[in-house]
Each structure stands twice: as structure tokens, then as C-alpha cells.
Amino acid sequence: MMNSTISHRALETLCLALGLASAAVSCAHDAASQGQSSLPPAASSPAPEQQAPAPAAPPASDSTEVLLCAGQTRISVAAGTPGTTVAGALMSEWMRKNPNANWEAEERERHTLQPAADNAGLIGQVQGQTYGRVTQQDVNLWKTEVERVATAGSAVFHSADQLGSTVSVSCDMCHPHAANTHPETYPKYQAQLGRVALLRDMINWCIEHPVRGKALESDDPKLRALEAYIIAQRKGKQLDYGKH
Numbered sequence: 001m002m003n004s005t006i007s008h009r010a011l012e013t014l015c016l017a018l019g020l021a022s023a024a025v026s027c028a029h030d031a032a033s034q035g036q037s038s039l040p041p042a043a044s045s046p047a048p049e050q051q052a053p054a055p056a057a058p059p060a061s062d063s064t065e066v067l068l069c070a071g072q073t074r075i076s077v078a079a080g081t082p083g084t085t086v087a088g089a090l091m092s093e094w095m096r097k098n099p100n101a102n103w104e105a106e107e108r109e110r111h112t113l114q115p116a117a118d119n120a121g122l123i124g125q126v127q128g129q130t131y132g133r134v135t136q137q138d139v140n141l142w143k144t145e146v147e148r149v150a151t152a153g154s155a156v157f158h159s160a161d162q163l164g165s166t167v168s169v170s171c172d173m174c175h176p177h178a179a180n181t182h183p184e185t186y187p188k189y190q191a192q193l194g195r196v197a198l199l200r201d202m203i204n205w206c207i208e209h210p211v212r213g214k215a216l217e218s219d220d221p222k223l224r225a226l227e228a229y230i231i232a233q234r235k236g237k238q239l240d241y242g243k244h
Helices: 008-016 018-038 083-097 136-157 199-208 221-232
Strands: 064-067 074-077 188-190 195-197
Touching: 074 083, 136 221, 188 199, 195 199, 199 221
Parallel strands: none
Antiparallel strands: 064 074, 188 195
16 A cells, blocks of 8 residues: 555656556665664663552551440550540440440439538537537538548549549549449449459549559548549438449
């Protein structure tokens, strides 16, 4: 087939002398073939560099296991996870395992600190050799001091920092307003501990597990205050030790 780049004038010459044109085309074809054979081979494109595969992400080794107070629900969280997220995940997992549990009503107890008992009726009475005759000053002192300790306990209860939490969890995240703590049922057997526990034993267990802090010494003012606050918030509940 003749090259499409042949001019109209060449085509006219072809019509007048087919033999000459045929020879010319043959020569041109030979020349083209020689020219193509004399061309240097085209440089081959360099093969694209193969990128090294991205290193696999190292397994998460900085996760922390957090256990809910009941000892049956646990989750693993990454370091730095906000405390509210940890508490939310714990409670979501608990609710998943306990779809029919009706615990919200009790956790909606009022957050306001319950007042201490009114001992005004004792004014003027004789209280043995310890107090002698009870005065208004005595009654005011009793109320002020016991509420001061309970108020301090409320501050600790609602503060992850004061509890020494390493995952930013505070007691109120699982026990709003100290609800669902049931101090009136202690002492009682606790499976988590494998023995009979006092209220302070369970406080320390919760500090070590959901809160991920260090247990408090028995004479630590924070532990005494936490006990006072938790008991104060359950004012009016009948004592029933050993109840589950």
C-alpha cells in the first residue's frame, strides 16, 4: 500500500507512468526499509521502581484491661483513652450482657449530699460522762464535722485525679451520685475477693480495677471520706448485711 503522505502531484505522475511509479514505489519501499533498519533501537523505558511494602503495624502492646466492679465485664482500651469513653464502653458492654437489668432508676438518685441526722432533740439531755449535758454547740459540731467528711468524700468520688486513676475514670462514671453501691449490705461475701468484704474493701477493689489506681491505706483520709459519702447517700436505707 502506498504511503498516505504521497502528494497529489505524485499521484498524477503515477497515472501517466504506472511502471515508473511502481518502480519508484518499490525503491521508496526499499529505502524506507533500509532507513528503518538503520535506525537505532528505541531506548526501552526503565522498569518502574518497586516500592517496598509498608511495614506491618506493630501489635498494640500499650492497651490496658479495665474490669467493671461486678468482676464479670472487662474491656481493653488504648493508652490515652478518655475516661468518659472508658466508662461508656464498660457500661455499654455491661448493658449488652444484661439487657433486662433495670438499674437506671437507682442511679438517678439526687446528687445533692444527704444531710446528717438532726440531733436537736438531744439538747439538754445528759449523755453520760462523755458529753455531760448536750448543748446546741454540741449538736452543731456533730453535724458540721460529719458533713464535712462526707463532702470531702464526694469530692474524691467525682475526681479521677484524687482517686489516682491512670485511665481518667472516677467513681461517679459507674455510680452516679453514689447510686448502686449498697453500703447497707456490707459486710458480705464478694466473689471478686473470694472472702467476706467490708465496704472499704470493695472501695479499694474498685479503685484498683475500673479506676486503675492504687489501693488506699486503711487510715487514708480519702478512704474514710469515701466511706462517709457513700453511706451518707444511702440515708434511710435499712441495714441488711450479707444481702446480694
